[in-house]
Amino acid sequence: xxxxxxxxxxxxxxxxxxxxxxxxxxxxxxxxxxxxxxxxxxxxxxxxxxxxxxxxxxxxxxxxxxxxxxxxxxxxxxxxxxxxxxxxxxxxxxxxxxxxxxxxxxxxxxxxxxxxxxxxxxxxxxxxxxxxxxxxxxxxxxxxxxxxx
Numbered sequence: 001x002x003x004x005x006x007x008x009x010x011x012x013x014x015x016x017x018x019x020x021x022x023x024x025x026x027x028x029x030x031x032x033x034x035x036x037x038x039x040x041x042x043x044x045x046x047x048x049x050x051x052x053x054x055x056x057x058x059x060x061x062x063x064x065x066x067x068x069x070x071x072x073x074x075x076x077x078x079x080x081x082x083x084x085x086x087x088x089x090x091x092x093x094x095x096x097x098x099x100x101x102x103x104x105x106x107x108x109x110x111x112x113x114x115x116x117x118x119x120x121x122x123x124x125x126x127x128x129x130x131x132x133x134x135x136x137x138x139x140x141x142x143x144x145x146x147x148x149x
Contacts, residue, residue, distance in 0.1 A: 016102070019102070020102070023101075023105075026141065027141040027144055027145065035130060035142070036146070036149060037126070037130070037146050037149040038129075038130065041129045042129050045129065083121070086120075086121050086124070087120045087121045090121060095123070095148065096120060096122075096123065096144055096147055096148065097120050100120070103116075103118065104116035104117060104118035105118075114135040114136075117135070117140065119143070120147070123143050123147045126143050126146045126147045127139075127143050130142075130146055131143055131146075
């Protein structure tokens with residue numbers, strides 16, 4: 001009985017290692033024709049805010065740039081709340097949360113769709129400044145490639 005459990009665990013671990021290896025190799029191969037990180041694009045972001053409804057209708061738009069505010073000028077709970085909602089392991093990974101990606105991949109395979117993207121805050125920034133919103137493996141691999149830079 002104990003041998004069966006050990007065998008199942010070893011099979012599971014080997015499967016996860018193989019999946020991670022396959023995904024890493026795929027990302028590397030797909031990244032050969034990728035664009036590089038353009039820091040100027042990020043530095044020159046506009047400061048306007050647009051709030052959209054669930055059906056993508058603009059509810060509010062502030063096209064003015066407003067005033068910059070430093071992180072330490074915000075109440076302490078604001079960045080903590082943002083990180084808690086968007087990227088729980090923000091301080092534990094270096095821009096790419098492979099655990100979250102694997103969880104999203106498993107859920108996407110179960111649902112046979114690309115419902116989950118598992119993007120970290122850094123990946124979202126790269127996607128919004130360098131890429132499109134298309135939900136493809138190629139766009140996700142580009143996102144990972146640029147984020148790692």
